[in-house]
Amino acid sequence: MNTLILNSFLTDSPMTQEKPEQLLKASDVAERLGVSERTVQRLTQRGLLVGYKIGRILKFRLSDVENYLERVRTDNLNKNN
Numbered sequence: 342m343n344t345l346i347l348n349s350f351l352t353d354s355p356m357t358q359e360k361p362e363q364l365l366k367a368s369d370v371a372e373r374l375g376v377s378e379r380t381v382q383r384l385t386q387r388g389l390l391v392g393y394k395i396g397r398i399l400k401f402r403l404s405d406v407e408n409y410l411e412r413v414r415t416d417n418l419n420k421n422n
Contacts, residue, residue: 364393364400373406384409 370390371378382399384390391405 362402362404364395365403365406367392367399367401370401370406374410 365373367378367381371381374381381390381392381401385392385399390401390409392399392401394400
């Protein structure tokens with residue numbers, strides 16, 4: 342996939358001059374979440390955390406990690422009960 346297409350995809354704004362959102366490695370996400378890299382991979386495989394496979398490397402947008410954290414917040418669970 343060429344860089345322009347990838348950048349357009351990751352910024353959600355196809356032809357703007359905005360900088361694409363920085364991608365995080367699985368180890369960075371694991372550190373932010375306080376879990377192992379294997380747990381990050383499992384969350385991605387289960388569709389709970391959005392990741393992007395670039396070659397053989399799994400990358401994550403910070404906004405996707407923040408969205409995941411918002412969905413699993415404890416006070417959100419209390420609203421459903």
